[in-house]
Amino acid sequence: MFKWEKLGQLFNPATQNGSSWMHEYAQAPSVVVFNDFVRVFFSSRPAPENGQYVSRLGYIDLKRDDLFEIINICKDPILPLGELGTFDEFGTYPASVIKTGTEIRAYYAGWTRCESVPFNAAIGLAISNDNGETFHKPGQGPVIPYTLDEPFVMGSPKIRRFNDTWYLWYSAGKKWIANDGKPQPVYKIRMAASGDGIHWTKIGRDLINDVLEENECQASADVFFYEGKYHMFFSYRYNLGYRETGRGYNIGYAVSDDLLTWKRNDQRAGITVSESGWDSESVSYPFVFELDNTIYMLHQGNEIGRYGFGLAKLKSYNQ
Amino acid sequence: MKWKKLGKIFDPTEHKLPNNCFEFAQSPQALVFDNFVRIYFSTREKDKTGKYLSHISFVDFDKDFQTILNVSVNTVIPLGELGCFDEHGIFPINVVRDKDKILAYTTGWNRKVSVSADASIGLAISNDNGTTFRRSGPGPVLTATLNEPFLVCDGFVAIFENVYHMWYIFGTEWTTATKEEAPDRVYKISHAVSSDGINWQKEEGKRIIPDKLDAQECQALPTVIRHGDTYHMYFCYRHATGFRKNKERGYRVGYAYSRDLINWTRDDENAGIACSKEGWDSDMMCYPCIFKCDDKVYLLYNGNEFGRWGFGIAVLEH
Numbered sequence: 001m002f003k004w005e006k007l008g009q010l011f012n013p014a015t016q017n018g019s020s021w022m023h024e025y026a027q028a029p030s031v032v033v034f035n036d037f038v039r040v041f042f043s044s045r046p047a048p049e050n051g052q053y054v055s056r057l058g059y060i061d062l063k064r065d066d067l068f069e070i071i072n073i074c075k076d077p078i079l080p081l082g083e084l085g086t087f088d089e090f091g092t093y094p095a096s097v098i099k100t101g102t103e104i105r106a107y108y109a110g111w112t113r114c115e116s117v118p119f120n121a122a123i124g125l126a127i128s129n130d131n132g133e134t135f136h137k138p139g140q141g142p143v144i145p146y147t148l149d150e151p152f153v154m155g156s157p158k159i160r161r162f163n164d165t166w167y168l169w170y171s172a173g174k175k176w177i178a179n180d181g182k183p184q185p186v187y188k189i190r191m192a193a194s195g196d197g198i199h200w201t202k203i204g205r206d207l208i209n210d211v212l213e214e215n216e217c218q219a220s221a222d223v224f225f226y227e228g229k230y231h232m233f234f235s236y237r238y239n240l241g242y243r244e245t246g247r248g249y250n251i252g253y254a255v256s257d258d259l260l261t262w263k264r265n266d267q268r269a270g271i272t273v274s275e276s277g278w279d280s281e282s283v284s285y286p287f288v289f290e291l292d293n294t295i296y297m298l299h300q301g302n303e304i305g306r307y308g309f310g311l312a313k314l315k316s317y318n319q
Numbered sequence: 320m321k322w323k324k325l326g327k328i329f330d331p332t333e334h335k336l337p338n339n340c341f342e343f344a345q346s347p348q349a350l351v352f353d354n355f356v357r358i359y360f361s362t363r364e365k366d367k368t369g370k371y372l373s374h375i376s377f378v379d380f381d382k383d384f385q386t387i388l389n390v391s392v393n394t395v396i397p398l399g400e401l402g403c404f405d406e407h408g409i410f411p412i413n414v415v416r417d418k419d420k421i422l423a424y425t426t427g428w429n430r431k432v433s434v435s436a437d438a439s440i441g442l443a444i445s446n447d448n449g450t451t452f453r454r455s456g457p458g459p460v461l462t463a464t465l466n467e468p469f470l471v472c473d474g475f476v477a478i479f480e481n482v483y484h485m486w487y488i489f490g491t492e493w494t495t496a497t498k499e500e501a502p503d504r505v506y507k508i509s510h511a512v513s514s515d516g517i518n519w520q521k522e523e524g525k526r527i528i529p530d531k532l533d534a535q536e537c538q539a540l541p542t543v544i545r546h547g548d549t550y551h552m553y554f555c556y557r558h559a560t561g562f563r564k565n566k567e568r569g570y571r572v573g574y575a576y577s578r579d580l581i582n583w584t585r586d587d588e589n590a591g592i593a594c595s596k597e598g599w600d601s602d603m604m605c606y607p608c609i610f611k612c613d614d615k616v617y618l619l620y621n622g623n624e625f626g627r628w629g630f631g632i633a634v635l636e637h
Contacts, residue, residue, distance in 0.1 A: 084502060085434040085493040086468050112437075115430035117402040122463070139465030139524075146439065146463075148456030148517070152402050175457075176402035183401060198465075 002270035004297055004312040009278045010068060011060055012308035013044050021046045021056050021077055027305035028094025028220065028285045029298040032104055032132060037061040037071060038291065039132055042309065043093035055093030057108065059132060067311060079106065079126050079135040087112055087122040087142050094285065096159045097132065104128040105197060106135055107168060109155040110142065117176050117183045121155040144192060144200050153185045156219040166194040167259065169221035177215065177239055186239055189218045207262050208254055215239035220285045227317060230256040233269060235284035249284035249304065271297065271312055278307050320591035322618060322633040327599045329378055330629040331362050334390045338374040339364040345626035346411030346540060346606040347619035350449055355379045355388055356612055357449055358619065360630065361410035372398065373408030382613060384632050396443055396452040404429055404439040404459050414449065415476045421445040422516060423452045426472035434493050434502050438472040442517060460517055461487060466524030470506055473540045483513040484580065486541035494535060496560035505559050508538045527583050528575055535559035544609045544616065550577045553618065555605040570605035592618065592633055599623060600631060
């Protein structure tokens, strides 16, 4: 059982009076720790055009010994959108970053727009050689392809490395629900492994059983190793009506000894919506990291991160 | 190579086709039986928005290609479900005998917003002699990757020495001749291999046929046959823009040969076939399919207007 102490909302782009591309939303926080600061990458959005959003990747820097002090906000998006007709032409969200040698790699979901359904997504790779201030793409296409049983909507990548193997957790679309002309995808958490982070082998099955309904949507599986076990915090919600109270994203939990077999037990997550405030309707997109002997979780709040993200601290854990 | 044209052999407007299809018989692909030859093609219906949906049908010919024995009356393979890669059409379909099974590699199309469509290659299997096919999954077997970012299509599969070879094309760019025109695509021929016909290894952006027209040459529909110790590839190629109305920029048949399946020599001058002076294949020739039947080698292909009025056949003389 985990027990988290919420430290509160940490960053809300709307109150920063900053760049127009960082108008609202700070989604899917992901961290690289530096000597004096913690760089938090996230996806933000300019005001919508014709009701449609474009997500862009950016970062803020937090003072290492006081994470609630923001010491820097990036000026411009750090990852360009894709060219005409490519998978990431209309957005890069979410991204998961990892430091490897002198590089920082970002695995991100790219968004394109379709006719019969509103969008499709695929997972791309971008690389930074300047500590995450800018990213370039090794190719114009995605790094994990669609396959026979993963036909569309591959999203919410989360990259981790354990014992020299790269692991990527992601959501894979299962089907689109027609929903009276407003189609909604159903997606489940899956995994791929790689020796180099470029060439991936999918394990080809859903990792996490459903608890809400058959069409439960699962995303953003964040895995970390602690006290001899692998722990996964993820987001899950109902397929339809997820803007209504009680149907939106909450944080789920599963545990594993081998990264392949997972035992779900959401009660052990130790974090959920607050009674009031910025994360009272929904919590999602957890990112767990260790810093100076403390374990933290970044997470987004109401309306899937529209008002930014907050921070929690691990108070206790027992098996 | 020298081909003798036998003329147009199928006109879709002369037959009742399933799925409300009324014109187009594109990319003919042959499957040879003991007593007849089944030719699959992509035909079209208009949906309620006025846009086309491509469906697969077939026609059975006698082995002289003089007599039509049968035209499919039912759906050969349904289109994909909502949001799938093959929701808005299958064009072309490549059909391959593999021991007791018949495999179909389908190019599935789905409509997009900033560009007209994307495409990937799927797999379907028939257990009823090619009358119907069932897809192996809702997703594709060959699709966009790091250096092949979109429009992975036109798969043609041949099995040589227990290795599955697929020739296919991938998109390299979307281009616009003028601001007023919708973007047009550029694509190139590539090659993948597989040990099971399901899991494929691409060469990631490798182009195996050099351009002849210019860097934006569009190369499509490779078809390969082994004859003696040489592999022969036919394909079609055109300019990237202005190809619909201007016959000088439209599809032509190209040719290349290889002895090792790795290095290909382009040799269009020796294709041995070209547009006619007049008639159904005088403006363009496209979507070739080469096959053997009773020791003869045939070439199926489309003519003017991308096969709107049907397909024809030629036989190899020497």
